[in-house]
Amino acid sequence: MRRCLGFVLGAVWAAAALGWGQGAVTLRWSWKVEAARSCSLGGGTLLLCQVSEGSSASVSLSVSSDPACTVHVAPVSAPPGWPAASPASGWGRVTTVYAFSPPPGSAGRRVEIVYRAWTDGIPSLDLKLAVEVSAPLPSCPPATPAPGAPPGTEARLPWSAHRPITWDDFWGPPPADRDPTAGAGIATVLAFDLTVVTARDPGTGMWQAGIASLLVTAAMERDRSWALPERRTAAALAHEQGHFDLAEVYRRILDRELRGLSADGWAAADAEQELRTRAGEAFRRVSAGHSEVQALYDGETDHGRDTARQMAWERWIAAWLREPGLAPLP
Numbered sequence: 066m067r068r069c070l071g072f073v074l075g076a077v078w079a080a081a082a083l084g085w086g087q088g089a090v091t092l093r094w095s096w097k098v099e100a101a102r103s104c105s106l107g108g109g110t111l112l113l114c115q116v117s118e119g120s121s122a123s124v125s126l127s128v129s130s131d132p133a134c135t136v137h138v139a140p141v142s143a144p145p146g147w148p149a150a151s152p153a154s155g156w157g158r159v160t161t162v163y164a165f166s167p168p169p170g171s172a173g174r175r176v177e178i179v180y181r182a183w184t185d186g187i188p189s190l191d192l193k194l195a196v197e198v199s200a201p202l203p204s205c206p207p208a209t210p211a212p213g214a215p216p217g218t219e220a221r222l223p224w225s226a227h228r229p230i231t232w233d234d235f236w237g238p239p240p241a242d243r244d245p246t247a248g249a250g251i252a253t254v255l256a257f258d259l260t261v262v263t264a265r266d267p268g269t270g271m272w273q274a275g276i277a278s279l280l281v282t283a284a285m286e287r288d289r290s291w292a293l294p295e296r297r298t299a300a301a302l303a304h305e306q307g308h309f310d311l312a313e314v315y316r317r318i319l320d321r322e323l324r325g326l327s328a329d330g331w332a333a334a335d336a337e338q339e340l341r342t343r344a345g346e347a348f349r350r351v352s353a354g355h356s357e358v359q360a361l362y363d364g365e366t367d368h369g370r371d372t373a374r375q376m377a378w379e380r381w382i383a384a385w386l387r388e389p390g391l392a393p394l395p
Contacts, residue, residue: 090186092136094128096194106264113195118172120201124163124194128182133157136184141191144176167198174198220288221254224313230306234285235292247368248296251305252289253312253359255352257281257323261340263333274328274336281323283316285309303379304369308359310382315355317389322347354394 096112105113116122130136136159140150146168153161163178175197183189222234235249243250262277292301326347328339366375385392 090134090184091131092128092182092184092187092190093131094126094182094192096124096126105262110191111193111195113197115197115199116167117199118167118169118201120166122165124178125160126163126180126192126194127158127160128192129158130184134184136182138180138182141179141181143178147176147178150178150180163194165196167196171198172200220286222285222287224283224285224309224316230285230302230309232292232297232302234287235290235305236287237289237291239291239293243291244368247363249292249301249305250290251308252286253309254284254286255282255312255316255319255348255355256284257319257344257348259323259341259344261337263336265333266329271329271331272333272336274330274333274340276324276326276340279320279323281316281320283309283312285312300372300375301369304366304375307362307369307375307379307382310386311359311362312355314382314385314389314392315351315358317386318354318392318394319348319351321389322351350394354392358393 112124114122114124126138128136128138133156135154135156137152137154138159138161139152143150148163148165150163151161153159161180175195178194178196180192180194181189182192220236222228222230230251235251237252240250258280259276260278261274263272263274265272290305292305323344326340326343328336328343330336330339362378365371366378369375
C-alpha cells in the first residue's frame with residue numbers, strides 16, 4: 066500500500082565522543098536510521114525516533130574504540146512482543162542492526178530499546194533508542210489521470226532504466242504556442258524533498274545540521290506531454306527519450322550535490338535554515354544547467370531530424386548517465 070508521507074532514509078547521527086575510566090580508551094558511537102518519520106538526539110546517549118504503527122524501520126548502532134581493542138555491544142531490554150535485538154563483538158568497531166515494525170495497537174506508546182557497550186578498562190555505557198509510535202499513515206488518494214489516459218495510471222512517470230517511454234505516454238494536446246518545427250514535446254520535472262536533522266557539538270557549542278533523508282526525482286508529466294499523430298516515428302521517440310534521459314542525468318547531479326551539504330549555527334533553527342538555503346541554491350544552479358542543455362539538445366539536433374548530431378548526443382547522454390560529473394553545468 067502506498068503511503069502519503071515519505072520516510073526518512075539513511076539518516077545518520079554521530080554522537081559526541083566519550084572517554085572515561087582508566088587509561089586513554091575512548092568509545093565513540095553513531096546511529097543510522099532507515100524508515101523513521103523523524104529522529105533527534107535527546108542527549109548524549111539517547112536517540113528519539115517517531116515511527117508509524119505498521120511501518121518497517123531499522124536502526125544500526127556502531128560503536129568503536131580508540132585505540133582499537135575488543136568492543137562489545139549487547140541488548141539489555143526491548144519492549145514485550147517486539148523482535149529481539151542482537152549482540153555484537155569485534156576488534157575496533159562493531160555494528161548491530163535492529164529491524165522492527167510497531168505492532169497493531171501500539172500507536173501512542175513510547176518504548177525503549179537499550180544497548181550496553183563496553184570494552185576493557187572503562188565502565189560500560191548504556192545507549193538508548195526511544196521510539197514514539199504514531200498513528201498509521203493514511204493511504205494515498207488515487208491519482209487523477211488526464212482525460213483519455215488508460216485507467217489506473219498516474220500522470221507523473223518516474224524515470225527508469227527499465228521502462229523507456231512510448232507514444233502512449235504522450236497524453237496532452239499540442240499547445241497553441243508550440244514551436245512550429247517540433248512534432249512532439251515531453252514535459253519533464255526535477256524535484257527534491259529533504260528532512261533535516263540537527264545536533265549540538267558539545268566541544269564548540271554550535272549546532273550542526275545535516276540531511277537526514279533525501280529524495281530527488283526526475284519524472285515525465287504525461288498530461289503535459291504531446292505528439293502530433295503524423296510525427297510519431299521511432300526516431301522521434303528516441304529523441305524524446307533523450308530529453309527524459311537528460312532529466313535523469315541532472316537528477317543524479319542534484320542528488321550528489323545535495324547529499325554533501327551541511328551547515329552550522331549558534332541555534333538549531335539557524336543551522337537548519339542555512340542548510341535549506343544552500344539546498345535551494347544547489348537546486349537553482351542544477352536546474353539552470355538542465356534547462357540550458359535541454360535547449361541545446363533540441364537546437365543542435367534540429368529536434369532529432371539531424372541524424373548524425375542525434376547519434377552524437379545519444380552517445381554523450383549515455384556517457385553522462387554513467388558519470389554525471391561529465392555533464393556541463395553553468
